[in-house]
Structures are given as C-alpha cells and as structure tokens.
Amino acid sequence: MIKTLRETIGGLWSLLVGMKITAINFKSPEITVHYPRQVVPDLEGFRGHIELVPKEDDPFKSKCTACSNCVRICPTSCISMKAAKPKKKEAPAAEAEGSQEPAAKKPKAKPEPVLFELNFNYCSLCGLCVQSCPTNALRFSDDVYLAGFTRQEFVFDLLARLQNQAQKKEQ
Amino acid sequence: MIEAIEAIPAQFIVIFVGFLAILAFVGLNAVLLVYLERKIAGFIHRRPGPYEVGPHGILQPIADGLKLVGKQIFTPTGADSYLFWLAPMISIAPALVCFIAIPFGPHLQIINTNVGLILILAFTGINVLALCIAGWTSQNKYSLLGAARDISQSVAYEIPLLITVLSVVFMTGTFNLFDIAAGQGAWPWQWYIVYQPLAFVLFFICVLAETNRAPFDLPEAESELTAGFHTEYSGMGFAMFFLAEYAYMVVASCIVAILFLGGFQGPIAPGVWWFLAKVYIVLLVMIWIRWTFPRVRFDQLLNICWKWLIPLAVLNLLITLAVIAL
C-alpha cells in the first residue's frame, strides 16, 4: 500500500518534471530557419545533380573527353551522351581516311561530347559517375533549391548549363 | 411594433442577445485557442508555429476555418446520413447552452439561476450522445471503437466530477454559480483552491478526461484509432466537432475558475477581466499538458478513475462534510 502510494507520488512528481522541461524549452530560442527569409548557411558537401567542369583556359569547353565511363557505370542509366571529334579547320577531309593514316601526322583531335544530358528523375546521387571520371570533368552542383512542375524540367542539358555558367561568369 | 417588442419578457430579449454574444464568444475563443494551441506547441518544440498568414500567423485559424467551410461534404456509403450530420450539431448545441449560466463578471450573466451548476453538468453530458451517434453512424470500425471508448470514459469520469463539485457545493450551500463566485474573496488565499486543493486537482483531471484532452484523448487517439469518432467527418462536420471541443474546454475552464479560483473576483481591475484571465490560465495549462505527456491506455484511464479518483473524491467529500458539521 505504502509502496503504491510512494510510486504514485513519485510518478506525479515525474509529470511535473516533464512539464518543467517543456516550459524551459518554451522559453528557449527557436532552432528552425524561416525558410524563404532565411536559408541554411552551411551547404558545404551538398551533392546536387552533376554538372560539367569547364576547362581552366576555356570556360565554354568542358574537360570531358567523352570516354563514357560515367554512362557505363551509372546504375540507373540516367546519363546520355553523344561524342564526336571536333571539326578542326583542315580536319573534315582527313577525318575520312583518319583510320588508315596513323595519328602521328598531327596531334589527334580529342573527342568531346556534343550532347550531355542528365535525366535527374532517375538519378540516385550515388556519385559513381563523378568518381569514375578520369579527367575530373564532373562535379556536384550546389543547386539546393531545385523545384519544377514537370518531369521534363529535370532533364538537364549539361552542355547548355555549362555555357550559361560561363556566360554569367563573363558578365 | 414597439408594443410587440415590449410584450416580450425582458428576460427573453436578454437571452436572445446573450445567445448571439455566446456565439461570437465561442467563435472568437475557438479562433484564439487554435492559434494559441499551435503557437504554444511551436514554442515548446522550439519552432515558430504558424507564421505565414498574417503577422506572426495570426490569421492562420481564419484561413483554416475558411478551408474547412470550403471542403466537400462527404457522407460515407451506407451511413445513416440524418444521424451522421445530426451528431456534430448535437455536439455543439449543448456547449452553447452552458454559457448561459456562467457569470463572466459581477453584472455579466445571462440568467442567474439557482441550478446553474447542475444545468452545466447536465448539458455537458449530452456531448457523449453526440460522439456516440457519430461513431455509430460513420460505418467505420475505428469510429465505433472511438465512440465506445468515449462512452465508458465519460460515464466513468462524470462520477468523480460530480462528487468533487459536491464538496464545493456543500461548502457554499448553493448551486448558483454567481453565489459561489461571489462567496470567494478577491485575493488568492480567499479562493476555494486553498480550502479544497485535493478537490481542485481531482476536478482538473476529470475536466481533462471529460473534454477528451491529452493525455486522456482516447476517443480520438490518433496513433491507435486514426481519428476515432470523427474519422469520417469532413468540412463543416469536422469543424463543428472541433468547435465543440474548444467550447467545452472553455466551459470547463470557466467552471474551474468559478469553483476554485474565485471567478470574477479580483482586486483593482473589473471582474470580467479577472475572469477571462483565470479562464485562460487554466486553458494554457491544459494546452501545456497536452504537449508534454504521452497518452494513457484505455484500461489505465478507467483504473485511474475507479481506483483513485472516486475514492479520493469521496474521501474529500467526507472530510468536507465533517469540517462543515463541526
């Protein structure tokens, strides 16, 4: 009987302790961020969708050599790429017989992508493409506030994105 | 025309005007309480709570109300639609009647009746019926369980509620709410909470249970019964249950304020402000409790009532009687 009574009184006391804690928290400052007016300050390490890294000397060209390692490793096949050799001024004629003629004649034109699309709808952000890239031509963007109304908006043309970024930089 | 109005007893006009005032009061209170509840919850959780609609989210309850009004009214297949839609009305109507007998201030009471306390206790009891009908006609098993829980809960907690009320009534010798409030002094040590601390605690617990507030919110226990008796209600049906819940909370807090906290009594400021302040303090404590504790289990709830509250209430009553007799 006494034990039950003591237990009950201890129990009631624990309730008061709980109310004290919520009261303390009531007085404490907020820990949330009022999103549209404030944003989270530290986004280091955030992995957005991938984007192409420009060359050091030419911000309009990507480092990509179109080896398609990323396309092959991607678990969800969300990268699509078309490669082509760049057309140099004297190249077009040489191109046709390029296979017979050894590369010693002139420095071989490095292939580069003419189309580099990311279907972000299927991307699982594993980062395998970035890691498998031999030339470090891919990186994660820090585009946190990404939103759209249709699926089509999440198919990114990364080459166009690169051009946009370069243009912005120049301005 | 004027004669026609004069022919109506003055009492009736008072009641009519009072009733309109009650409607406004209940509506305003609900708006304010919803806002307070969410804001307090927010602060306890260390977040801002409603913030976007109006300055500091003050218009949020109105936006919510508009949303509820605009929602589609939906009756489940196979439900008895008359009873189904009657239930929310049965729920809210008695709550409004209760306000008639409450003395908000020394001169602010619609009818000063000798049986005010009994009237309120009787009318609040009708709410059980509404929830029962709602659960029964919803054609939903969760609603049914919620209604079953509500009936046993309300029936059980009426008993200690009445007994604790009785101990105050024996002290004052009246069921008249105005007299009970007037019988107490202006200062806290003259209130009945000092003479009847146990009765106050018991009454407060019973009030939590009767108004289905956490930690006794079993009829609508979200994690167990989805939403209990009002699972199937949409739009205004839900809004009326919601309104009724808050109206009952206000009624209950009024009773607590009158019986134990001196009602409209208080120094300096006019009585009505004291009354409202006391009512809101009680309401705030109820909200505070809700955001602190887990829910009790159903059998524990009944055990608390039958094994603790009723014996203690009876004990309290006997002591009160003994003291009065001496």
Next chain:
Amino acid sequence: MDEKKAKPEKPAGVVKAAKQEESAEPIYTGYDSDCFIERQDLLNAVQKLDQAGFFLEDVSCMHITEGFHLVYHFDRFDQPGRMGLRVVLDRENPEVDSISEIYPGASWHERECFDFFGVRFTGHPNLIPLLLDPDFEGPPPLLKEESALKDLNHLYPDRGHTGISPESADFTREINNCSNQKSRNKS
C-alpha cells in the same frame, strides 16, 4: 585484413575436414561450418540444430541448373558460429518439408522463397504470397534464364555435393566445429 583471394577454402570430400588449412591462413566465408544434406533429412537436421540452441538467420534460395539450392543459415547466441544447411531441390518438383513447425520464424522466409522461386514447402500452414502481389501473374521473378544458369560444380567447386545424414557423427562434428570460429578470427 589479411585474407587472401578467396579460393574455395574447403577441401573436397563429403565432410570438410576444415581444420588443417584454416590454422595457416584463415579465409573469411562467414560460414563456420556448412554441409549439404539430403532433402528428406532436412527436418531431422533442423531438429538437431534446434536442440543445440541455434536460431534461424534466414533461408536463401537460388536457381541453379540442377534445380534449386536452398541454404538455411543458423547461428547461435551464446557460442558464435554460423552453420549453413544446404539442400538441393529438383527442377521439376521443387518441394521440401517446411521447418516452420520447429522454427515459426521460418514461415515468412519460406513464403518468400515460394514467392520468388516457386519452391513449395510441404506442411507450411499458410503458404500464400508474402512480398508479391497475390494477383501477380507470370513466373517467379528470381528464376534465371536457362543460359544464365550455373551448376553446383561451377558455384561450389572442389567439394562434394552429396548430403550427409543428420544422424551421422559427421553432422554432430559439424555442429561442434562451428563454435571454434577459426574461420572468422580475422574478419
């Protein structure tokens, strides 16, 4: 972390007399002991393991040329040691006794195998789809195409695939061996 390229560690033979090699260079396979048993011996063997205080980790099934290969993984709370019971089922009639009488927890694992491979467990109290939609039509999803199938000799080379009897001393030795835990000292 000094395990070498995992060659199939166990020497050929009905019983892998595992000890000789492991002391030299332990290779991690996760199994402290595993043996093939005949289909009809399963209940008997599981009974033995139950008495020895094992619990069932899971039942893993795979589609092979011979039919189906079921691996029951058992482990112990007190003395660690994983025991694998391997059963090979026919292709045409993949049927095996349900062990859910002994281990009620096996009931779901068996239902899963039934879902994914169509293996039937006789004596199972409730052999209905668990993870798949009951309306799912078509062959069980984890069946492989004929060209992709491998046989036991390919998957488990250098060891015998005939079952040992749970009554035999070999089986008892397997149970005892598996708490030696030599094979996972260096995991």
Next chain:
Amino acid sequence: MSSMDLRLDTSGDYYARKFQPTKREDTLILNMGPQHPSTHGVLRILLEIEGEYILRADPVLGYVHRMHEKMGEVMSYPQYYPNPPRTDYLHALAWNWAHVAAVERLMGIEVPERAEYIRVITCELNRITSHLLWWGAYLLDLGAFTPIMYSFDDRERIQDILQRITGSRLTYCYYRFGGVSDDIDDRFVEDTRRHCAVMKERFKMFKSLVTDNFILRKRVEEIGEIPLETCRKYGATGPVLRGSGKAYDVRRAEPYSVYDRFDFNIPAYDTCDAMGRYLVRMDEMQESIKIIEQALDTLPEGDYIHPKAPKRPKPPVGDIYFALEGARGKIGIHLVSDGGKSPYRIKLRAPGYSNLSLFSEVAQGTLISDAVSILGSLDLVIPEIDR
C-alpha cells in the same frame, strides 16, 4: 447498422478473405493499415478483435516491395552501391557497409585502417540518428508529440555533420570497395566531438522528460513480453533480443572491422518487455558515442581508400555470408558469385523481417493500444522488411 456486417468481410481483398473470423460471433475484423498513423509506412495488419482485445493478428507485407535482390543480379557490383542503403533508410550506412564488406571479403580487398575508423565513426553516428528517430516516432505512437521534435533537432545536427562528408542526409552511399569515397577532415572531427558532448547533455533531458515519465512507464512496462525462447525461434536480433536479456551483438559476437579495439558495453535488459527494448536503445546511443569518441581519439593517418581498389570488381567464384549489427539487428548479406561482374545471387537478411514475424504471436491477447506500443518497440522500417 444492420446493413453493415462488421464480421464477414466478403468484399475484402485476398488477404482479408484468407483471414476469416473464427467461429466466434462477437468479434470484429479490423484492418490496421496500410495507411495508419502507427504502422510507420505501409504495413498492414489484420486484426481480429474482441472489444479492444486482439485475438489474432496477421501482418501483410509487400506494399513497398522493390525486388532489390533481383536488381543485384542484373547490376554490376559497383552499380549496386546505392541499393542496399535504400532498403533501410534509417541506418543506411550499415547496409552500405554490409554490401561493401561482403564483396571485400570475397575478393580479399584490403581496407586501410583509416577507412575502417571512418566507417566505424560514420556508421555509429548513423546508428544514433536511427535510434533518435525511433525514439521520437515511438513516443508519437504513445501519444506524446513533443519528443520527436527534440530528437529531430539532434538528428538533423548529426545529419549536417554527415552531409559534409558523404554528401547526403538520408540514403548515404559512402562506402566503397576498399575504403570510403571521401576523406574526413579536421572540421568533421571537431564537429563530431562537439556534438557528442551536446548529446550527452541531451540524453539527461530525454531521460527526465520521457524515460522517467510515469505515464510512459505504465505504457511500456510489462507490455509485449517476448521471452528469449521466442526470440530464438523467430530469429529476432538487435535491441529486441537484447531487451529480452541476451547481450548478443554482432559487433562482439563476430567482430568485424576494428570494433574489437574499442571499449563499449552491450546493454541488455532481461525484463523482456517494451521497456527493456526502449532502455536498450537509449543505452546504445550512449555506447555509440563512447565508440565514436574512442575512434576519434585514435584515428590513424593514411589512405581513406585502398589505392589499388578495383573499379570494376569481379570476385572469384564462391559464396559468402557477411553479417553486421544494424540499428535494428543483424543485417546479413548472402552473396554468391559465379565469377562474373554481377552477383549470381544476393540475399539480404533484413533484421526487421524476423523481428516483425514474432508480432502475431506477441500481440495475442493484448489491447490495441498495447499492440501499437509493441509495434513501435520493434522499431520497424517497412522498406527494409519488404526490400
């Protein structure tokens, strides 16, 4: 009411028809889920109830089944990286680790010491986030709304720490064959240390707000008793087993990685009830902090990934069973390689699968409220169970 026959759900689906009421006249079939606030996702439980007492319970699974095992068979080993973490999104790193470690052991890839330490630290941080979420969600089941907000506060801070390194907040894909994908830096070490100190204070607050709370104790003590023998018969592991009094932890029983170098306890309570499981998890978070602090103290220098780790691994023929301790229990990966570039068969052992399977036995004769409490105390992650 006469129009509705509550007992015979002839119009129900396949599982409801299989779960017909017993001969008794006064019982009710209740479908709890797949959309129910307390089932944490899309778990459905068929209940036969008498009043509020449960006579029979039968979980129905498969609502988020994604066939991860089949995906494993058609993808190459590295392509399967993102899949296992998505089965158990709360303790993703453990699944990530299980897959990576199974392949490493099969191929004999060496993992640098530093990588092992990083794995231990991040995995334990992830375990804390998992337990914190469970704690909040369990109290939500019991009707207390506030604790989940406090637990999310801490959880988000840990996720901030992990995000800087791993790049994601929930479905991490961080471990690689032979190491981890990125090295940790001083700031990570500093942040982790600071947060560990904060967490220790927070646990005191959690204890007095919730663990000592009278109402909570009444809701979890002597509820859902799972005897040790039942655990064994159903293969329950993790906190469920430790709450039944057996201090069995894969980190001790089959030490993997560098866990044998750290000093930590395996909490176990032999009350067998929901309170035991609750306390085990609360203690485990503190033990995890102990491990993290030790690992940070002794963090070695070196590579974070083995320089010769294969980019496109082709393990030799063989099969391997690798188990490790997840937040919910023993995670097992049975990997069978036929020498090709993708596994011949990969079987994922989800701890929640075995833990949930004992529910129908334990729930018999309890109240609905208790069933909710038991379900919460098992700490279910439905995508892990359904895989």
